Amino acid sequence: MPQRQQKHLLPHLTTTTAQKIKKRQISSFFVVASSLVYALCAGHAYAAEDLPTVALLPARAGVGSSVKEAAGVLEILRETIDQSDYLLMRKERRDDEKTIAQCFNKKEKQKDKAIDAKCLADAAFQRAADWGSTAVVYGDEGNLEIYLYAVKARDPASFVIKHAPVISLPVGDGRESSEDALRRVTDLLLRRSFAPSSVVGELLVTGLPEGATVFVDDEERGVLPLDESISGVLEGEHTVRVSMDGFWDDEQKVQINFAELTAFSVSLTAKPVAVKDGKLVPDPSKETLVPWGPIALGSVGGAGIATGLVLGTLAALDSAEVERRAAAQQLFFPRDAELVRRGSALALGANIAYLIGVSSGAAAGAWWFFTLPPDETKP
Amino acid sequence: MKATQQKFARRSYVGTAGIFSFLLSGACLWHPNIEQNGYTNCNSDNDCAAGRYCDVGLCAPPPWRDFAYGQRQLVLVENHSKQTMPAGTAVPVRIGEGGVIPISDFGADARFAVFNRATGAWQDQSVYRDLFDDFLIAWLPLAEDVADGQTGTVTWIESKHEDGVQSITDTTDVFTFYDGFLPPSDGTQTLPVDDYRTFGTGQVTINGDSLIVADNQKVVLRRPWRGAVSATIKGRINGTDCDGVYMGFIADDQAGYAAPSAGLFMVQNLAAGLEVAPHADSVPTINSAPTNLDTALRRYTVEVTTGAGGGSRALVDDVVLDEFIDERNPFDDVDLYFVIDVDGACSLEIDDLWVSALPMPAPKITVETAVPLKLFSQ
Numbered sequence: 213m214p215q216r217q218q219k220h221l222l223p224h225l226t227t228t229t230a231q232k233i234k235k236r237q238i239s240s241f242f243v244v245a246s247s248l249v250y251a252l253c254a255g256h257a258y259a260a261e262d263l264p265t266v267a268l269l270p271a272r273a274g275v276g277s278s279v280k281e282a283a284g285v286l287e288i289l290r291e292t293i294d295q296s297d298y299l300l301m302r303k304e305r306r307d308d309e310k311t312i313a314q315c316f317n318k319k320e321k322q323k324d325k326a327i328d329a330k331c332l333a334d335a336a337f338q339r340a341a342d343w344g345s346t347a348v349v350y351g352d353e354g355n356l357e358i359y360l361y362a363v364k365a366r367d368p369a370s371f372v373i374k375h376a377p378v379i380s381l382p383v384g385d386g387r388e389s390s391e392d393a394l395r396r397v398t399d400l401l402l403r404r405s406f407a408p409s410s411v412v413g414e415l416l417v418t419g420l421p422e423g424a425t426v427f428v429d430d431e432e433r434g435v436l437p438l439d440e441s442i443s444g445v446l447e448g449e450h451t452v453r454v455s456m457d458g459f460w461d462d463e464q465k466v467q468i469n470f471a472e473l474t475a476f477s478v479s480l481t482a483k484p485v486a487v488k489d490g491k492l493v494p495d496p497s498k499e500t501l502v503p504w505g506p507i508a509l510g511s512v513g514g515a516g517i518a519t520g521l522v523l524g525t526l527a528a529l530d531s532a533e534v535e536r537r538a539a540a541q542q543l544f545f546p547r548d549a550e551l552v553r554r555g556s557a558l559a560l561g562a563n564i565a566y567l568i569g570v571s572s573g574a575a576a577g578a579w580w581f582f583t584l585p586p587d588e589t590k591p
Numbered sequence: 592m593k594a595t596q597q598k599f600a601r602r603s604y605v606g607t608a609g610i611f612s613f614l615l616s617g618a619c620l621w622h623p624n625i626e627q628n629g630y631t632n633c634n635s636d637n638d639c640a641a642g643r644y645c646d647v648g649l650c651a652p653p654p655w656r657d658f659a660y661g662q663r664q665l666v667l668v669e670n671h672s673k674q675t676m677p678a679g680t681a682v683p684v685r686i687g688e689g690g691v692i693p694i695s696d697f698g699a700d701a702r703f704a705v706f707n708r709a710t711g712a713w714q715d716q717s718v719y720r721d722l723f724d725d726f727l728i729a730w731l732p733l734a735e736d737v738a739d740g741q742t743g744t745v746t747w748i749e750s751k752h753e754d755g756v757q758s759i760t761d762t763t764d765v766f767t768f769y770d771g772f773l774p775p776s777d778g779t780q781t782l783p784v785d786d787y788r789t790f791g792t793g794q795v796t797i798n799g800d801s802l803i804v805a806d807n808q809k810v811v812l813r814r815p816w817r818g819a820v821s822a823t824i825k826g827r828i829n830g831t832d833c834d835g836v837y838m839g840f841i842a843d844d845q846a847g848y849a850a851p852s853a854g855l856f857m858v859q860n861l862a863a864g865l866e867v868a869p870h871a872d873s874v875p876t877i878n879s880a881p882t883n884l885d886t887a888l889r890r891y892t893v894e895v896t897t898g899a900g901g902g903s904r905a906l907v908d909d910v911v912l913d914e915f916i917d918e919r920n921p922f923d924d925v926d927l928y929f930v931i932d933v934d935g936a937c938s939l940e941i942d943d944l945w946v947s948a949l950p951m952p953a954p955k956i957t958v959e960t961a962v963p964l965k966l967f968s969q
Contacts, residue, residue, distance in 0.1 A: 531623040533967075538625035541962040544654040545646035548967075552647045559621035 264406060266362070267302045267341035268293065269312040274326065274359075277351035285349050285358060285394065292398045298407035302341045311335045312346055323348070327361045329371035336365035343406060356394075360401040374401045400470055409446070413468040416441040417452065419478035424456040441473055454478045503580055510576035516569025524562035530555030625649070636708065641667050641742045642959070644708055653706040653747075655964060656713040660702075661751035664692070664961040668737060668745045672950035673900030674819055676737040681719070681765045681947035682745050684956050685909070687726030691958045692748070694726065700752040702759055705734040705744070716746050717762045719769075719945075721825075721890070728909065730947070732765045737954075745956065751963075768814060768946040772802040788813055788844055801826070802941040804933050811844045812946075815926035819901075819950035821894040822929045823943075828886050830937025834859045838939075839893045839905075840927040842871065850875065851923045853895045853903030853915070857935070861885065865905040865913035869922045878915045888942070893929075896951040897922040904951060916951065 271286035273279045293301040305311075315331035326348050336344025343362050350357040357376070364370040376397045403411045417426045417438055424436045429450050433442050436454070445468045453463040459480035468474055530551060537543040543552075626632075631650045633639050639650035642665045655663070666684055670676050687694035703716040721728040737743030752758075763769035770786070780796045782789060789795045791808040804810055824838055839854010850868035852875055857863040862881035868874060884907065892906040902916030929946065933939055 527621060531621065534623040535625055537967050538623070538628040538630045540965045540967075541628065541652060542655065542965055542967060543625065543630060543649075543651055545644075545649075545651050547654055549647045552649065555623070556621045 263298060263300045264342040265300045265302055265340075266293065266343040266345050266406065267336045267339035268304075269308050269315070269332070269335060269344065269346040271347040271349055272312065272316050272326075274323070274348045274350040274357075275321075276353075277349040277356070281351060281356065282347070282349045285347055285356070285398070288391070288394050289347060289360075289398050289402070292395060292402055296399070296402065298410050299402060302339045305339065315346070316348075323350070323359055323375075324373050326359065329361075329363050329368040332361065333363045333366050333368045333371075336363065341365060345405070358397065358401065360398075360405055362405040372405055374405050376401050396471070403470070411447045411470045412444045413447060413470055414441040414443045414473045415445050415450075415452070415466065415468060416473055416475045417454065417478070418475065419454070419480075421456060421459065421480060424454045424459070424478075424480055427451075427453040427455065452476055454480060456480055458483055503583075506576040506580035506583075509572050509579060513569045513571070513573030513576055516565045516567075516572055518569075520562045520565035520569055522562075523558045523565055527555050527558035527562055530558060641665075642744045642747075652962075653708075653713075656704055656706075656747075656749065658964065658966065659753050660749040661753065661964045662749070662961050663964075664696070664748045664750070665959040666691075666731075666745040666748060667742050667957045667959070668733070669742045669955040669957065670737045670739055670950070671952050671955060672819065672896065673739050674896065674898070674950045675739055676733055676743070676819075676950060676954065677948065678733050678735050679767075680733045680737075680819075680949060681730040681767070681945075682733060682949070682954060682956070683721075683728045683730050683909075684745060685726055685728050687723075690726050690728075691956050696750070696961060697748070698750050698755075699757050700755045701748055701750040703729070703731060703746040704749055705746060707734075715758070717765045718759060719761050719763055719765045720759070723908075730765050730945075742957075748958075750961075763945070766945040766947055767816075767820075768812065768944075770802075770944045771800060772797050772941065772943070773800050782810065786813060787811065790847075798940075800942065802944075803938055804931050804941065805938040806933055806935060809847075809930065809932040812929040813844055815844070815928055816840070816946070816948075817897060817924065817926050819894075819896040819948050820927065820929075820946060821892060821949040822946045823890055823892040824931070824939075824941050825888070825890045825943040826939055826941035827888045828857075828861060828884065828937060829940055830935075831861060831886065833857055833861050833935045833937030835932075835934030836863075836937065836939065837866070837930065837932040837934075838891055839866070839930065840895050841930050842923075842925050842927060844928040844930075848875075851897075851925065851927075853922070854893050854930070855891055855905045855912070857881075857884070863905075863912070865903060865915060867903050867915045869903075869915075869917070869920055871923060871925070879913050882912055894949060894951055894953075895922060895927060897927070898924040900951075902951050904953075914951075 268286070268289060271282040271289070273282040290301060293299050311331075312335075315328045315335065317326055317328060320326055327346060332344040332346065334344075336342070343364055345360065345362040347361065348359045350359070360374045360376070362372050362374070400411065415428065417434075417436070419436060422436050426433050426436065426438065426442075428442060428445065430453070447468055447470045450466050450468055451463060452466045453461055455461045459482050462478045462480055464476070464478075466474055466476055534543060534548070534552060534555060537548060629640065629643060629650060629652075631639070632648055633645035633650045634648075636645045639645050643650040643652055652665070668676070668682050676682075684691065686692045686697050703718050704713050705716045706713055716731055716734070719730040721730065731746050733743060733745065735743060763771065774780070774797055780798075781794055782797070782802070787795075788811040789809065790811070793805070793808065795805075795808050795810055796803050802810070820840070822838075822840070828836070834857055836857040837854050839852060839856070841849050841852040841854075843849035850871050850873050852866070852868045854866055855863050856866035856875075856877065858877065858881050861884045863884050864877040864879060864881035866875050866877050868876065890906075890908050892904075892909070894904045894906070896902060899921055900918065901921045902914065903922070904914035904916075905912040931939060931941070
């Protein structure tokens with residue numbers, strides 16, 4: 213059976229911004245430098261001018277959350293964008309707070325309507341950004357719930373909302389790990405919102421026999437043993453099939469998670485073989501699990517019996533009519549000759565059909581019984 | 592172990608399917624339950640009972656002739672003699688009191704028909720109805736031979752016509768010989784010499800529509816019969832002191848008497864019996880004690896069958912007066928002539944005379960259950 217394991221691949225970001233949860237200030241120099249370093253290290257192929265731009269408006273504190281917590285989330289969002297290779301951020305403006313205050317529907321309790329999409333789209337346009345975005349942070353006894361809102365400039369219809377999982381925010385010593393969690397979450401939210409194609413994970417397929425071909429969603433991705441894991445697999449469920457002549461295929465559904473390595477181990481089962489001309493060749497009689505021969509013969513049998521049923525029913529009806537007329541002493545010929553001949557012919561046809569049907573059915577059953585391997589031999 | 596269980600599970604499915612299919616196939620064999628209604632399997636008409644014909648491998652009655660008639664009934668004759676009853680033999684079917692068919696089932700709209708197997712067509716059948724107060728005897732000619740010991744079709748009686756039409760006309764051609772003694776068209780009062788020889792004193796005369804045979808007169812039918820013959824006189828005896836009257840068959844049409852013979856002989860005062868002389872050298876003898884007759888209008892019948900199994904019989908109004916049947920001593924197989932000889936103080940007034948080839952013993956008439964018409968669509 214395939215074995216799957218998952219582990220996080222995203223390296224921990226530096227935690228120099230722990231205090232930024234409490235403070236909104238951040239060094240623009242540090243942001244630019246960090247972004248450059250990250251881009252160079254990642255070796256991304258995008259030129260800066262090709263990346264989409266976003267006007268990230270201040271995050272708002274929703275029910276159960278504090279302004280400080282919202283500011284901290286905003287800070288991490290900015291850092292994540294700065295360090296990303298898929299998004300550029302427009303510079304903050306003085307009226308950002310005022311703008312987001314206008315776009316924020318304070319009285320709206322439904323979280324998907326907390327932000328006015330048109331207002332946010334206009335704000336993005338005014339800031340010459342491709343996207344306008346903000347976040348609303350909700351809280352509940354030490355847990356954070358982040359809603360990231362994004363909309364294309366002057367296109368309210370493009371409004372998207374990405375909801376992050378609830379993140380626990382333990383106090384004291386656990387704060388560092390919660391910051392790491394926040395970084396992963398914000399990165400995932402941003403990728404899902406602005407660069408869905410970058411939400412990928414890796415798949416590692418191991419197992420036997422060597423030489424088996426690995427397919428992911430019917431696309432050939434290598435031959436066992438794989439030199440390395442298969443990268444760039446989009447987040448979500450995929451079909452992994454491992455195939456090789458002389459073996460039963462193995463096909464499984466695999467869940468790929470963002471920035472995680474999913475391991476998949478297989479061991480194919482060999483098909484039965486026969487000896488022909490001194491060589492081992494696949495045994496044709498056991499090559500497939502689908503018993504097409506018995507099925508075809510059984511179908512003939514079924515058709516024969518069905519035909520017999522129809523003809524027999526018609527013959528029985530004619531027989532009943534003949535009996536009715538005979539009981540009245542009014543079965544006359546030649547008037548009723550056709551009735552008798554037809555009934556007789558139908559009965560004969562029915563019996564022939566039954567004979568064929570039963571014979572074929574019995575032969576199919578025998579074929580099935582004596583030629584198919586028992587279930588234990590199946591993979 | 593698991594594989595074995597699976598195989599046995601498959602085997603049980605196959606077996607169940609096989610049994611099911613076998614039952615189904617057995618249920619659909621062509622065997623309509625019609626033998627009990629007379630529709631037996633056959634290869635030819637000879638395999639079928641009288642009145643049925645072999646078609647499509649089944650013995651079936653002939654098709655309905657006319658849907659205007661709501662009922663039909665098959666009349667059969669069983670030949671118990673040792674001679675074949677040839678086609679044309681007039682067979683009496685008694686209808687009404689003492690008959691095989693209640694008079695209530697024989698309406699005025701009834702008719703007789705026979706089916707011609709060769710042509711597949713129906714035809715009306717000749718009939719002569721001998722009428723009585725509470726019954727009638729329909730004389731019908733056989734359409735085909737009925738061998739000894741066999742049963743044949745006499746007729747199909749069709750009745751319950753939707754419009755109640757009457758269609759029967761009595762004809763006398765059903766008999767081998769018939770004479771109603773109607774006055775000759777030429778005004779003569781004598782019998783035609785082509786048919787009769789007359790002997791004795793004076794002319795035998797026809798009075799009205801009756802033949803009068805007086806004392807010392809004798810009438811002989813010139814036509815000979817051999818084998819089975821039945822002659823019936825419908826008439827009355829005039830005179831209470833009547834003897835020496837003979838109605839029967841003798842072996843010569845010109846001699847005064849010649850054995851073998853058999854006939855009804857009045858010995859004295861209307862006392863009569865069956866007088867029989869089965870061989871040429873036999874002395875005519877009254878078979879049993881004479882029975883007194885009367886002077887009412889009666890039907891007097893004398894039957895003789897020569898050869899093996901033959902004998903003679905005398906009947907009055909269809910009731911056997913006396914009969915002589917001796918298997919060991921049958922009648923000589925010679926030509927016989929019917930003779931009426933009056934030698935006493937009386938005369939015979941005869942309205943009708945008919946002769947048929949009915950054998951002895953008399954055939955038995957049976958009828959099948961009347962079949963009401965049901966219109967089945969094809």
